[in-house]
Amino acid sequence: MTLTAVIFTLFALLGLWGALVVLFAKRPVYNALGLLLNFVSLAAIYIMLNAPFLGVIQIIVYSGAIVVFFLFVIMILNLRDPLSDMDLSFKGLVAFVLMISLLSLLGVYLYVIKLPAWKLGPEGSPGKLGELLLRDYLIPFELASILLLVAIVIAVVLGKKGEEQ
Amino acid sequence: MIQYFLPEITILAGILVVLILEIVLGRKGFLATLVSLLFLLVAGFFALRDLSLISPDYYKGLGAFINEHQNLVYIIKSLRLGVVERFMDTIMIVGTIYFVLLSYDYFRSRASGDYQFLTLSALLGGMLLIKSNNWPTLLLSLEILSFSLYALVAFRKDLFSYEAAGKYFFLGALSTAFLTMGIAFLYLAYGTIDFGTTFQRIYTLAQAGFPREVIILSSIALAFIIVGFGFKLSAVPFHFWTPDVFEGAPTPTAGFVSTVSKTAAIGLVFAIFQGLLVNYPALWKGLILWLSVITMLVGNIAALRENSVKKLLAFSTIANAGYVLAVVYAGGLEAVKAAIVFMLVYTITTFGAFAVLQITSEGNTHIENLRGLFQRKPDLAFALAALMVSLAGIPPFAGFFAKFFLAFSMVQMNHPLLAIWLFFNGAISAYYYLRVVYYAFQRDDSEKELPSSRIPYAVAVVSAVLVLLMGLFPDAYTSFVDKVFGAFFGL
Numbered sequence: 001m002t003l004t005a006v007i008f009t010l011f012a013l014l015g016l017w018g019a020l021v022v023l024f025a026k027r028p029v030y031n032a033l034g035l036l037l038n039f040v041s042l043a044a045i046y047i048m049l050n051a052p053f054l055g056v057i058q059i060i061v062y063s064g065a066i067v068v069f070f071l072f073v074i075m076i077l078n079l080r081d082p083l084s085d086m087d088l089s090f091k092g093l094v095a096f097v098l099m100i101s102l103l104s105l106l107g108v109y110l111y112v113i114k115l116p117a118w119k120l121g122p123e124g125s126p127g128k129l130g131e132l133l134l135r136d137y138l139i140p141f142e143l144a145s146i147l148l149l150v151a152i153v154i155a156v157v158l159g160k161k162g163e164e165q
Numbered sequence: 166m167i168q169y170f171l172p173e174i175t176i177l178a179g180i181l182v183v184l185i186l187e188i189v190l191g192r193k194g195f196l197a198t199l200v201s202l203l204f205l206l207v208a209g210f211f212a213l214r215d216l217s218l219i220s221p222d223y224y225k226g227l228g229a230f231i232n233e234h235q236n237l238v239y240i241i242k243s244l245r246l247g248v249v250e251r252f253m254d255t256i257m258i259v260g261t262i263y264f265v266l267l268s269y270d271y272f273r274s275r276a277s278g279d280y281q282f283l284t285l286s287a288l289l290g291g292m293l294l295i296k297s298n299n300w301p302t303l304l305l306s307l308e309i310l311s312f313s314l315y316a317l318v319a320f321r322k323d324l325f326s327y328e329a330a331g332k333y334f335f336l337g338a339l340s341t342a343f344l345t346m347g348i349a350f351l352y353l354a355y356g357t358i359d360f361g362t363t364f365q366r367i368y369t370l371a372q373a374g375f376p377r378e379v380i381i382l383s384s385i386a387l388a389f390i391i392v393g394f395g396f397k398l399s400a401v402p403f404h405f406w407t408p409d410v411f412e413g414a415p416t417p418t419a420g421f422v423s424t425v426s427k428t429a430a431i432g433l434v435f436a437i438f439q440g441l442l443v444n445y446p447a448l449w450k451g452l453i454l455w456l457s458v459i460t461m462l463v464g465n466i467a468a469l470r471e472n473s474v475k476k477l478l479a480f481s482t483i484a485n486a487g488y489v490l491a492v493v494y495a496g497g498l499e500a501v502k503a504a505i506v507f508m509l510v511y512t513i514t515t516f517g518a519f520a521v522l523q524i525t526s527e528g529n530t531h532i533e534n535l536r537g538l539f540q541r542k543p544d545l546a547f548a549l550a551a552l553m554v555s556l557a558g559i560p561p562f563a564g565f566f567a568k569f570f571l572a573f574s575m576v577q578m579n580h581p582l583l584a585i586w587l588f589f590n591g592a593i594s595a596y597y598y599l600r601v602v603y604y605a606f607q608r609d610d611s612e613k614e615l616p617s618s619r620i621p622y623a624v625a626v627v628s629a630v631l632v633l634l635m636g637l638f639p640d641a642y643t644s645f646v647d648k649v650f651g652a653f654f655g656l
Contacts, residue, residue, distance in 0.1 A: 106385065113378035118356020139243035140301035143293065146177075147309050150286045153184070154316040157279045 008048060015041035028079040032070045039063045053126045169224070169246055171211040172254055173292055179204030180285045187278025194276025198269045201281040205265065205288075209258040216251050216645075221655040242359065245298040245436070248653040252505045252646070253295050253432040256512055260425040261288045263516040263624065267417035267523060270620040272320075280320060284421075287313035291425060295432030300348045300358040303433070304341070307397075311337050314426060318414040329413025336396065336406045344393025350386035354379050360437075387449055391456070394437075397430040400456050400490060401463040404483045408471075411479040412530070419475060420519035423482040424512040431489050431508060435501065438493055453494045458586060460487030465593040474522055475530040477597060478515065481556060484594060485511055488587060492571050495578040498654070502646050503570035509642070510555070510567040510635060517552045517628025520621040521545060532601065537609025545622065548629035550602045555632045557598040558591040563635035570643070 014037060021034025039062040046055035133141045167174065182204070183197055190196070224246060265284060269276050290310030297303035315337065319330030352358055355366045370379060395403040411419040438453065464484030471477045489507060492500045524545065526534045539546040555564035568591055572584035635642065 109381055109385075113381055116354060116356065116376065116379055116382070137243065137299070137301055140299070140305050143302060143305040143309065146180075146286070146289070147305055147312065150283070150309055150312050153279055153282055153286075154312060157283070157316060158319060158322075 004048065008045065011041040011044040011048075015045070028074045029071070032067055032074060035070070036063055036067045039067065053129055169215075170244075172208045172215070172251075172258070173289065175204055175208040175211060176285055176289045176292065179208070180282055180289060183278050183281045183285060187282070192277050194269070194272070194274070194278070194280075197278035197281045198265060198276060201285055202262065202265055204285065205258055205262050209255060209262070212251055212255045212258060216248065216255070216649050219248055219251075219649055220652045223653070243298055243302045244293070244296045245360075246296065248649055249435065249501055249505070250296050250432065252649075253428055253508070254292050256428050256505070256509050257288060257291050257425045259509070260421065260428065260512045260516065261285075263512070263520075264417050264421045264425070266620050266624055267420065267516070267520055268415065270618050271415055271417050271523060280317075283313045283316050283320075287317065287421070288425065291429035294429050295436065297433075298360050300352075300360075304345065304348070307344075308341065310426060310429060311341070311397075314418075314422060317418045317421065318410060320418070321415045325413040326415065329410045332406055332413075333410045340393045340396030340403070343389050343396075347386045347389030347391075347393060350382055350389065354382035354386060384449075387452075390437075391452065394430065394434055395456065398427065398434065398486045398490065399483050400486055401460040401483065404460070404464070407483055408476040408479040411475050411482075412473065416475070416519055416523040419478070420516050423478065424515050427482065427486060428508050428512065431486075431493075431504060434490070434493055435504065450494065453490065454583075457487050457490035457494055458583075460484070460490060461586070461590040462487075465590050465597075468594070468597045471597070472532050473530045474526060474532055474535065474601060477532075477601070478518060478522070481594065481598075482515070484590065487590075488568070488571055491583050491587060492574060495575045495580050495583060497574060497578045498650065499574035499577050502643075502650060503567075503574040505646055506570050506643060507567040510563045510632070513628050513635075514552050514555050514564060514632055517548065517625050517632070518556070520625040520628065521549045521552070523621045524615060524618055524625070532604050535601065535604040536607045537611070537613065538605040538615075540608065541613075541615050542622075545625060546605045548625045549605050551629040551632055552625070553598040553602050555636065557595040559595065561633070561636045563632045563639070566636060566639040566643075 018034045018037030018039075018041060022031050022038065025031050025034055039058060043055040043058040043063070046052075046058055179201055183201055186193070186197060186200060261284060265281070268280065268284075272280065287310050290306045290308075290313060293306035294303065294310055297306055315330050315334045318333055319326050348358070351363070355363045357363055357366070370376070392403065394400075396406075399407040410422065414422065461484050464480045464482075464487055468477050468480035468484070471480060489504050492504050492507075522530065524542075525538060535549075538549065551562060555562035558564045558568040560566075568587065572587050575581070575584040575587070
């Protein structure tokens with residue numbers, strides 16, 4: 001096993017652990033921290049995949065901003081009580097088994113087959129990424145700003161109290 | 166090059182103007198409505214002008230411009246221009262004009278600029294969605310459309326409205342997640358996120374025979390993508406949200422979801438699956454076929470026992486999505502033309518029906534509530550009857566011709582059984598559409614007053630007259646569609 005494989009396995013397992021904590025931990029704070037663990041290990045994997053900029057952005061935006069926002073919400077709402085036990089009904093169990101088998105099928109397929117060798121995009125340095133975003137994908141880049149504007153207006157509209165109530 | 170994108174630019178300008186007016190002048194509902202109507206009319210004018218100017222050489226000017234300005238070539242790479250997209254734009258603009266008129270009456274004193282902002286941004290999202298030429302553009306414009314719709318559904322700000330918006334939001338976010346997953350697998354299979362390159366590679370691979378790994382990867386991808394699109398189209402079995410969302414949403418918004426957002430989804434499915442499926446293993450074409458066949462049947466059967474008129478219209482939306490999906494499967498130029506005519510007629514008819522619903526059933530959409538409509542407002546009852554008969558596809562109304570064109574294009578592409586199935590489903594649907602008419606013409610002895618709302622009244626009557634006229638003179642608009650298509654493809 002090469003060093004890369006060892007590091008990858010380490011972070012993959014850490015990320016998986018984080019995801020499981022998000023799903024199964026009983027206290028909301030632990031859920032949020034599990035999410036943090038997941039995001040950070042994903043960032044490490046991005047960096048290993050030769051996309052350092054994406055990795056840094058992942059840490060700044062997801063771990064830095066979003067998880068902190070979740071923690072604030074948990075703090076302000078004072079969610080201290082543990083969540084009630086998940087009741088696994090028969091339907092839920094069937095869905096769970098189906099999902100696991102679908103995922104493992106996908107995993108086995110992807111492991112067995114040889115991935116097609118297309119020449120993929122340039123490496124993920126900030127310069128190359130900026131060039132892509134501001135030249136090749138200028139329209140989607142501008143659309144993202146419209147999407148953010150729409151989202152801000154929606155937040156204001158729905159957050160405002162209706163006068164009639 | 167700006168002259169090729171005038172409708173989109175007009176709508177974008179409208180979004181900003183409405184927002185700035187709201188900020189500077191405070192809440193002026195009437196003014197905002199007027200301004201957004203003005204921008205919609207201008208955009209509609211530009212779209213029609215574009216269509217009437219189209220010739221095989223029309224986009225050559227754009228090509229020459231791009232050759233001169235190589236640095237701008239990327240702008241055109243993200244957006245595709247063509248005659249089908251322009252027709253879909255025009256239909257969506259017509260639907261949005263209906264929506265603005267109806268919602269001004271619905272919200273009255275609560276009308277505001279931010280509502281108009283969301284309306285126009287939904288339209289812009291739809292217009293860009295059908296033109297998107299790579300996956301990032303598609304995802305972002307889809308989200309602009311969907312986000313605006315979630316907010317428009319929640320806009321009444323009561324418990325029902327929030328519940329509907331919540332359901333719509335969670336299922337919509339889930340379907341977008343599926344779509345994104347599918348896109349990731351497609352990227353893995355073909356190594357590009359541009360549609361043009363993807364189609365090229367599919368074509369090249371189809372000549373040489375697909376390698377096994379590409380078949381596996383793209384099958385997984387298409388399964389995910391079909392789940393994502395099936396939700397937006399409300400195709401069975403991804404349709405469960407539709408009746409719930411319609412029931413809780415404000416009446417005009419339900420109309421918007423069932424017409425404008427469906428038109429956008431249909432345009433998108435046409436663009437993607439015509440390219441993706443042309444050279445594809447038959448399995449996936451068969452999947453589209455079965456999706457459409459089941460969607461028609463389930464939508465119509467579920468509507469038979471439905472007692473809420475709004476939910477009934479939701480199931481009718483599902484069934485109609487099935488009809489157009491069948492035409493996507495059949496393929497061919499005639500199919501595209503038929504789908505355009507169908508969506509235009511469907512938009513006018515459905516919004517007319519929602520206008521009647523807005524007058525008759527404020528807060529109570531039960532079918533019993535329609536009783537006595539003929540006694541109180543005979544002209545409205547006749548308008549409702551005309552619209553419902555048109556939806557059922559009975560001549561001489563426009564709905565008949567729209568369905569006839571669909572069936573005709575299917576027969577032309579050698580799918581006669583599909584055409585028979587379409588008319589069989591039309592026969593089932595006649596029962597529940599005519600049931601609505603039956604209730605409207607029943608006597609009712611209670612002392613109930615209908616609210617006097619001029620705008621939906623005028624909208625309903627005008628739509629009914631339009632549907633009748635379009636049914637009597639189908640040549641008037643089909644010849645225009647034929648002419649534009651002929652000019653564009655140089656036939």
